[in-house]
Amino acid sequence: MTGTFSSVPIVDFARLSDPVTKDEELAKLREAIFLVGFLYLTNTGLETLIHHTHEALPELFALSAEAKEACNMINSPSFLGYTRLGAETTAAQTDLREQFDFGTPGAKEWTEQDPFWRRLEGPNQYPDYPGAQQLVEEYITTTDALAQTFVRLVAESLSLPANTFDGFRGNMSRLKFVKYPPAAQNSQGVGPHKDSAGLFTFLSQDNTGGLQVLNKNGQWIDVPPIEGSLVVNIQQGFEAITGGICAATTHRVIAPTSKTRYSIPFFQAARLDLTLDQLKESAAHIVQRVPTSDDQKKRAVDVPSEFLSPLYSCFGEAHLRNRIISHPDVGRRWYPELYAKYSQQILK
Ligand SMILES: O=C(O)CCC(=O)C(=O)O
Ligand SMILES: [Fe+2]
Numbered sequence: 395m396t397g398t399f400s401s402v403p404i405v406d407f408a409r410l411s412d413p414v415t416k417d418e419e420l421a422k423l424r425e426a427i428f429l430v431g432f433l434y435l436t437n438t439g440l441e442t443l444i445h446h447t448h449e450a451l452p453e454l455f456a457l458s459a460e461a462k463e464a465c466n467m468i469n470s471p472s473f474l475g476y477t478r479l480g481a482e483t484t485a486a487q488t489d490l491r492e493q494f495d496f497g498t499p500g501a502k503e504w505t506e507q508d509p510f511w512r513r514l515e516g517p518n519q520y521p522d523y524p525g526a527q528q529l530v531e532e533y534i535t536t537t538d539a540l541a542q543t544f545v546r547l548v549a550e551s552l553s554l555p556a557n558t559f560d561g562f563r564g565n566m567s568r569l570k571f572v573k574y575p576p577a578a579q580n581s582q583g584v585g586p587h588k589d590s591a592g593l594f595t596f597l598s599q600d601n602t603g604g605l606q607v608l609n610k611n612g613q614w615i616d617v618p619p620i621e622g623s624l625v626v627n628i629q630q631g632f633e634a635i636t637g638g639i640c641a642a643t644t645h646r647v648i649a650p651t652s653k654t655r656y657s658i659p660f661f662q663a664a665r666l667d668l669t670l671d672q673l674k675e676s677a678a679h680i681v682q683r684v685p686t687s688d689d690q691k692k693r694a695v696d697v698p699s700e701f702l703s704p705l706y707s708c709f710g711e712a713h714l715r716n717r718i719i720s721h722p723d724v725g726r727r728w729y730p731e732l733y734a735k736y737s738q739q740i741l742k
Contacts, residue, residue, distance in 0.1 A: 398609040399692045400609070401615060403576050404433065404620070405568060405626075407540075408600060409437075416460060420547065422684075427551065428640070430643065431627055433625075434624070435624045436623045438483060438742055440536060443532065443536055444622065444658070445622075446604070447658060450523075450529060450658070451598045454494070455524070457522070457523060461522050462492075465520065466478070467564070468727055471728040472514055472515060472516030474495050475495060476494050477493050484586070484587050490575065490583055491584060492575075496520075497568050497569070498566045503517075503551060504516060510732075513728075533658075533682065539569070539594055540606070541596060544626065545559045545560075545563075548594075552586065563665065564665045570659050573654060573655070574604070574655040576649070576652055581648070581649035582647075583648055583649040586646045591631045592702065593629060593662045594627065596624045596659070597704075600657075602619070602656075603618050603650075604650055605625065606648065607627075607644070607645045615655075619643075628641065629641045630642045630701050630709040631664035631695055634701040636684075637677030637681040661698055664709060667708055668709045670704060673701075673703050705739060715732070719737065
């Protein structure tokens with residue numbers, strides 16, 4: 395194993411599911427998890443659903459401004475709904491994209507008796523587009539099932555029992571439909587970031603390109619589209635749960651210049667109520683049981699992550715802070731005191 399990577403590896407889900415090829419493919423998965431934090435997952439069986447969903451996106455985004463504004467995220471304390479171009483911030487710069495955010499349906503209604511961060515889970519706002527709700531629900535259900543199987547395979551690839559991470563799963567995963575319009579060369583589609591609260595992200599990109607990941611030498615590596623694949627990456631939630639031995643990787647999207655780019659990221663949820671103490675205890679346990687090189691163990695000691703910051707009481711609060719900073723208009727409307735507090739804090 396070398397120190398860093400110059401391309402994103404491909405892992406074949408069908409081979410992971412076949413007893414004859416499973417061990418060979420698990421070894422590839424393990425290397426991708428440790429070395430890159432990103433991989434292409436091919437042959438997932440979701441190709442048709444992904445294709446149909448991409449087909450719907452141009453029309454969905456072509457709805458009138460009024461129709462889109464009717465489900466604006468500003469209406470939602472759960473940060474669900476439509477975000478127009480220029481209303482989102484990453485790495486202190488405005489992103490050039492518009493998007494719809496959805497969550498796993500069925501969230502329990504928040505009341506004053508619940509912890510404040512529980513309000514992150516709430517009802518969807520669907521655009522007035524035929525079949526939108528059905529499409530979103532099918533996409534979320536299907537991808538959630540794949541994600542669950544995938545996390546078990548990751549555990550096995552780390553020589554852990556398959557159910558090791560089952561107890562860390564959260565209630566509401568998030569799905570986004572994203573549109574990046576053409577822009578001047580080298581514009582920020584979305585700025586450098588790590589995905590936040592969840593376990594893994596499963597991203598379907600169209601054939602435009604523009605996604606890049608940062609390697610340990612500080613080079614941006616292209617993640618060119620592979621038809622039908624999902625680009626899977628580690629989120630900061632999973633990084634924290636594994637004590638940093640499975641690290642989240644920084645990535646960004648360079649805005650397209652001559653055509654519109656569409657993408658569909660799905661963020662698998664982690665438990666919001668996990669406290670820092672519980673997290674440290676379980677992470678220490680996991681780190682101890684995963685056979686890794688000394689170098690990887692060293693990384694495990696010191697993880698710079700919002701989700702390991704003593705500033706936040708639990709995962710839920712760290713995630714809420716992340717949403718408030720990314721969507722400041724929504725944050726100011728629903729959480730004015732928290733907005734004032736979090737926007738002052740500098741994360742180390
Ligand atoms: O659109 C993409 O390809 C990636 C988007 C992304 O990284 C994100 O929304 O977290
Ligand atoms: Fe991301």
